[in-house]
Structures are given as C-alpha cells and as structure tokens.
Amino acid sequence: MTREGEDRRAFLRAGAALAAAPLAGAALASPAAAQESTANLAASEVQAWATNDTSGTFAPQMIKRRAAGPKDVVIEIMYASICHSDIHTAHGDWGMPTFPLVPGHEMVGRVVGVGSEVIKFREGDYAGVGCMVDSCGECANCLADREQNCLNGTTFTYNSEDKVSGGVTYGGYSKKVVVTEDFALRIPPGVDLAGFAPLLCAGITTFSPINHWDLKPGERFGVIGMGGLGHMAVKLAVAKGAEVVVFTTTEEKIADAKAFGAKEAYLWTDEEAMKKNMGSFDLMVSTVPVAYPMQPFLNLLKLDKTLVNVGALFPIEGAQGMPMGFGRQSLAGSMIGGIAETQAVIDFAAHHGIAASYELITPDQITEAFVKVVNKEARYRYVIDMTKA
Known part of the structure; x- marks a missing residue:
C-alpha cells in the first residue's frame, strides 16, 4: 500500500531510519538463529485465549496465523490489555460476534520475523498493534492518514473480515500476530512495555x-x-x-x-x-x-x-x-486515530514519561477481569502478561 502526503512520508522516513540504526542483538548470530528466523515467517498455529459464547468465559484455544508476506512483520506478543470494547464485543452488545472470538487491540511485543520488503522494523525491535490491521490505502480518508475511517472498509484487529487470509481476524489475547508493517507501531526501547499497551486504544x-x-x-x-x-x-x-x-x-x-x-x-x-x-x-x-x-x-x-x-x-x-x-x-x-497519529501518541508518551496505570494479570484471569471491569473495579487497565502463557 502507498499513501501520499507529507505526514505519511515523514512517518515512513522515520521508520526507515529506525530500522537502519544499529540494534544490539538484532543481527543473526548463528545458522540456528537464521533457521529460527525463517521458521517464524511460516504459517503457524499459536496459543490464544478465546470465548465461544456471550458469557465472556475464556479458555485456551489454538488459532492459525498466516505466513508472513514481503511487507509483514511477525510479533511475539508480550502484553495485551483489556479494553471495554473487548467486553462489549464478547457480550454481543454491538451485535453477535463470530465465535470463537479472540479479542485484544492493545498489544505490545517483540518482532521475531520481518518480510523481505519491510523497512520500519528489524528482528528484536519492540512493536505494537492497535485497533486496526489493514485498510484500502487508496481512498481519500486513508490518504489523509485516517485509516480508521477507510471508505472501503477498515480491517479491525479482531472480529473483522480478514481480507488476506479469509474468515475473521483474531486479536491480541494470543502468543503471536502477523501484520503488515504499515499497521505496526514502533515502541521505543526503555519504556514500560505493559504500560504502553493501553496507548494503542485508550x-x-x-x-x-x-x-x-x-x-x-x-x-x-x-x-x-x-x-x-x-x-x-x-x-x-x-x-x-x-x-x-x-x-x-x-x-x-x-x-x-x-x-x-x-x-x-x-x-x-x-x-x-x-x-x-x-x-x-x-x-x-x-x-x-x-x-x-x-x-x-x-x-x-x-x-x-x-x-x-x-x-x-x-x-x-x-x-x-x-x-x-x-x-x-x-x-x-471521535473514534481512535490513524496510524501516524497513534505513533504520535506513543512518541509523546515516551517523551513525557507517561504510561497507563495497570494491574498485571495472567491469561487464566481474563474471565475474572472482564467481570471486574464491568463492576468498575479496574485501576485502571488490566494488562495480560502473555509471557506467562
């Protein structure tokens, strides 16, 4: 996808500069590492936490992630936070979702694979994925960095028609995600990764x-x-x-x-x-x-x-x-923001030392956390530690 406009060009130039910068540990150190990197680009089944009805009860379930294309990045999810939108969707408040449902549109993790044409990321970088994973890239709204308002239909991170793989999209309550680099956000090193996950929506x-x-x-x-x-x-x-x-x-x-x-x-x-x-x-x-x-x-x-x-x-x-x-x-x-503006809030937060206030939970606590959010007990985001999965 290509988008015009100075904001978009500046955004991509910044990503290219970051990708070109040295990163300790990013270089492949051995043939074994190279083999692992190649394996990370292949289609795979990964562990997720899904609900199969509107009760909001979650259990482990395997889901499929597509093979990475030339412009895709593969992210090993470390932290995924619970948004009230996840609860509305799971409970059918906005219409009946497609089950199994794997919510989550606030996620941060480590890049473990990059396609051959990727310029924004290299392996070992931290990246985030927010509320959307694709758009047409050609309509007036996309060209104005308003991908969330795509006139031809935004692909949202979960419970949305998957125009690449078919079926529906699955979100961040999972171990891995594959996304085009245009919809992955750069997460600066040294920040509170769990506290930055909620920036991707909230x-x-x-x-x-x-x-x-x-x-x-x-x-x-x-x-x-x-x-x-x-x-x-x-x-x-x-x-x-x-x-x-x-x-x-x-x-x-x-x-x-x-x-x-x-x-x-x-x-x-x-x-x-x-x-x-x-x-x-x-x-x-x-x-x-x-x-x-x-x-x-x-x-x-x-x-x-x-x-x-x-x-x-x-x-x-x-x-x-x-x-x-x-x-x-x-x-x-108002509803979320475009990719360039989402990168702007990440950079703004990093500059000012801002992160969400959160309580870290494990995947087996998702069901309980949903109830607590509805009961106004969250202070202020529940963040799922996917490294404990």
Whole structure:
C-alpha cells in the first residue's frame, strides 16, 4: 500500500531510519538463529485465549496465523490489555460476534520475523498493534492518514473480515500476530512495555480529540468518567499543560485524579460543583462507555466550545437543542486515530514519561477481569502478561 502526503512520508522516513540504526542483538548470530528466523515467517498455529459464547468465559484455544508476506512483520506478543470494547464485543452488545472470538487491540511485543520488503522494523525491535490491521490505502480518508475511517472498509484487529487470509481476524489475547508493517507501531526501547499497551486504544482515543480540537496550555479541560480511557485523558492533557478537571461517579477516584495531575476532581452528583463550573471549559471529553444525560455537562462549556464523546456508542441521551443553541455548543464524536497519529501518541508518551496505570494479570484471569471491569473495579487497565502463557 502507498499513501501520499507529507505526514505519511515523514512517518515512513522515520521508520526507515529506525530500522537502519544499529540494534544490539538484532543481527543473526548463528545458522540456528537464521533457521529460527525463517521458521517464524511460516504459517503457524499459536496459543490464544478465546470465548465461544456471550458469557465472556475464556479458555485456551489454538488459532492459525498466516505466513508472513514481503511487507509483514511477525510479533511475539508480550502484553495485551483489556479494553471495554473487548467486553462489549464478547457480550454481543454491538451485535453477535463470530465465535470463537479472540479479542485484544492493545498489544505490545517483540518482532521475531520481518518480510523481505519491510523497512520500519528489524528482528528484536519492540512493536505494537492497535485497533486496526489493514485498510484500502487508496481512498481519500486513508490518504489523509485516517485509516480508521477507510471508505472501503477498515480491517479491525479482531472480529473483522480478514481480507488476506479469509474468515475473521483474531486479536491480541494470543502468543503471536502477523501484520503488515504499515499497521505496526514502533515502541521505543526503555519504556514500560505493559504500560504502553493501553496507548494503542485508550491512549489514541483520548489523544486524538485533544489534538484535533487543539487543546492549549492553560486551557480548562474536563474529563467525564475516569476509567481506562479517562485516566489516559488526564495524563495526556496534563502533559499538554492544560488545567484538567475530572468528573467521576466513584469517590475513591477523586484522589487518583489529583495524583495523575488533575487540578480538581468531583463526583458528578455534586450539584454545587456543577454550578460552580458552569460555562468554564474550553474542551471536554466523555469517556463513559454507556449512554447518560449529557446536557448537564454541555452546560459547563464556554461559548462556542465542544464536548467530545469517545465512550458511548449507543444513542446519546439528554442533549437539548435550546441550551446548546444559546451557547452555540457542540456535541461531537471521535473514534481512535490513524496510524501516524497513534505513533504520535506513543512518541509523546515516551517523551513525557507517561504510561497507563495497570494491574498485571495472567491469561487464566481474563474471565475474572472482564467481570471486574464491568463492576468498575479496574485501576485502571488490566494488562495480560502473555509471557506467562
């Protein structure tokens, strides 16, 4: 695939430069290593953790991974985190998925094989895979680095039509993934690999609206809901120099929000706090994964400002035309981000020392973790240690 535009060219040049840089241990040291490298490019069956019904009960299951093509990279997955989208999909909230279902679109691992035409990676590099693994590469949106909005159909990382191998795609709750280099992200050495996995969805989902609506230092930024997405929104906006305020339904998270750098944090049932904050925000992001009345938060916006919904994917509740009209306020939506922008949030996080706050679990704890996420017990991402599989 080829994409035009300076951003895309700069992105590929950076990848080529990284691939050309020396990397300790990346060179093949022996004929045995060369043989292993070749074997890693072959089609294989790998261990995964799958659910076969909407109960969300996971068990080990073997899945097939395709042979690596000339532009493919083979990644041995080390860490994969649990997104609320995984739970919605597994439970059939967005329509019945194809079973067996192997979720996971926040994964980081080590490159163990590269196709003959790959320029961004070499063996031994760290790489990540996010919410999508392919797009047409030719439509207006793809050429604008908006692959997530591909007009000919984005291939998502799991439960999506696999246009290369047939069947459906399988995600990161597995030992290995094969993906075209255009959809693999460079993970800098020396970072907390487990803490970087959630950047591949939670990070980019909250970073993209911060970028698009051009949040500036000193501006007042509201975060509604502080779970997996919300806590990343706080950390990223604080690093941007914004004045961050959190609204949560969980009292224990107020102290956490301030520890992450928020200037203020409130229960959204606090009527006095809501009154005090009327008309004070330059930008707000709602990360709550279910519908709720949004007008009380729209009322907190300044004139001409925007509340961006990145959480609830069902019909929006409670927005009212009259007050929105008087304040000329906008209610907008946003969904993940393109590959170049996802690389940007990874690089931004590395530069500012940001990573997700997480609890490391083993694959046999996935079922239990799903329940805890639904019960709001996660603090703030469950990350599966695939090296313990």
